[in-house]
Amino acid sequence: MNEEKVWKELEERLSSYQAIETALTLLEWDSATLAPKKADQKTARMVGILSEMSFQALINDDVRKLKDKLAKKGTELSKIQRAVLRELERQYAKLEGIPPEEYRAFSELKATANRIWSDAKEAGSFDAFAPALEKIVEYQKKFADYRRKANPGKSRYDILLSDYEPEFDCEKLDEFFGLIKQELVPFIHQIIPKARMVDKTYNGHIFDVEKQKRFCEFLAEYTGFDRDRGVFSESAHPFTTNLHNEDVRITNHFQRNQLESAIFSVIHETGHAVYELQIADDLTQTLVGVGASMAMHESQSRFYENIMGRSREFWKPIYGKLQETFPEALSEVSLDAFIKGINRPEFSMIRTEADELTYPLHILVRYEIEKELMDGSLSVCQIPEVWNKKYKEYLGGEPKDDAEGALQDVHWSGGEFGYFPSYALGSAIAAQLYETIRQEIPFTMYLEEGNIEKIKKYLGEHIHRYGAVKGTNQLLKEVTGEEFSPRYYIEYLKRKYTKLYDSKQ
Numbered sequence: 001m002n003e004e005k006v007w008k009e010l011e012e013r014l015s016s017y018q019a020i021e022t023a024l025t026l027l028e029w030d031s032a033t034l035a036p037k038k039a040d041q042k043t044a045r046m047v048g049i050l051s052e053m054s055f056q057a058l059i060n061d062d063v064r065k066l067k068d069k070l071a072k073k074g075t076e077l078s079k080i081q082r083a084v085l086r087e088l089e090r091q092y093a094k095l096e097g098i099p100p101e102e103y104r105a106f107s108e109l110k111a112t113a114n115r116i117w118s119d120a121k122e123a124g125s126f127d128a129f130a131p132a133l134e135k136i137v138e139y140q141k142k143f144a145d146y147r148r149k150a151n152p153g154k155s156r157y158d159i160l161l162s163d164y165e166p167e168f169d170c171e172k173l174d175e176f177f178g179l180i181k182q183e184l185v186p187f188i189h190q191i192i193p194k195a196r197m198v199d200k201t202y203n204g205h206i207f208d209v210e211k212q213k214r215f216c217e218f219l220a221e222y223t224g225f226d227r228d229r230g231v232f233s234e235s236a237h238p239f240t241t242n243l244h245n246e247d248v249r250i251t252n253h254f255q256r257n258q259l260e261s262a263i264f265s266v267i268h269e270t271g272h273a274v275y276e277l278q279i280a281d282d283l284t285q286t287l288v289g290v291g292a293s294m295a296m297h298e299s300q301s302r303f304y305e306n307i308m309g310r311s312r313e314f315w316k317p318i319y320g321k322l323q324e325t326f327p328e329a330l331s332e333v334s335l336d337a338f339i340k341g342i343n344r345p346e347f348s349m350i351r352t353e354a355d356e357l358t359y360p361l362h363i364l365v366r367y368e369i370e371k372e373l374m375d376g377s378l379s380v381c382q383i384p385e386v387w388n389k390k391y392k393e394y395l396g397g398e399p400k401d402d403a404e405g406a407l408q409d410v411h412w413s414g415g416e417f418g419y420f421p422s423y424a425l426g427s428a429i430a431a432q433l434y435e436t437i438r439q440e441i442p443f444t445m446y447l448e449e450g451n452i453e454k455i456k457k458y459l460g461e462h463i464h465r466y467g468a469v470k471g472t473n474q475l476l477k478e479v480t481g482e483e484f485s486p487r488y489y490i491e492y493l494k495r496k497y498t499k500l501y502d503s504k505q
Ligand code: ZN
Pocket: 268, 272, 298, 301
């Protein structure tokens, strides 16, 4: 059989796998948005069955033979073909050692754990979530151990981290967080007392939820969301998902006494959505038709949310519209006061509502806890105590209950250990990209003109269209001329926050 035929056959197999994955994505989206509360148990059983089918569509002797045949061809293959094979190898390394029935049981468990977590969070009781979380942790440890057989030098947590960002392990992350502790923590302690003078009482007003929704839809479209290729919905925890590059979905959540949360969540999710919308047609619905890594993905959403969305230039053309929508809260608040308000750093308890400056400390807490959970030095029942201790140490206070503490994030209920560092890395990558972008295009002018399209186009051409064909460091090297370097992040934050809260002008 010649390689073209072999490739066609592999492509067909992978399409079947994609089809099942698409159905699973849709079910997951449905559970988080529209499905009734009682649907969970029975739907979870179907999710378990579909997950096992998806597993077997990918991991089987036929696909393995086709993959191995093509791997020998090396340079005769196109760039995309080689990238698909590389991704397929990664999936094999991840899944091959797991017995399919264990994979199915774990998928079923995850599909029910989300509701257990959200009920526990509502009740503020970690104990109500702990038994499910214990099972999830045990599965993840076991699965990581299967994979360690081929990578004896790696820790369990290294293995899990590689699912979200293959180019960063604990050693690199320890270095990254070490720099944050050394450089940012003293700066934060110096700037917070100064920023305390800034008033943001506007945030305590009542904001009509319907008006918030309309304004957030405007913001999404203003920043590049395409309604013909995407939909909005609501969920407990905002997220983005997609079936392919012509069906990208974002959710948001709304609180009557909080405006900032919905606004910055929608800008963040639009950053993810725009990435997915701009992935090239010949990649979408293949194994490389996704972002380069979760850290790269978060770099785009954090770029949207913070570097663009919390800048004065971004709000200049549209702040009037926000004031008109919420005149009681904002008509007396100047643009400058609003910008100082939305950036004001403070020691707070909730990650998703944290300012840009203290944000990496929230990630540091989770990183340290996950590492210890996976190496076995910390047990699930100890999490709240350790969580509260670390918050006191890094963020100056303890949460009032578990809902505000260890139960605040959805990730662990989905078994996503190793995801959190992507947020902090993403923020750092965004700052590095920004350093180049502001020299290459008239970034400030585009924002002031409301011309986000031009910025979106730049990101599309340099990053998004490649999907996962190129890795994080390769993309960074091509755009900025060097591999990952966190110093841009530290410099960016110090520059921005000094200008906002510690300058004499
Ligand atoms: Zn995100």
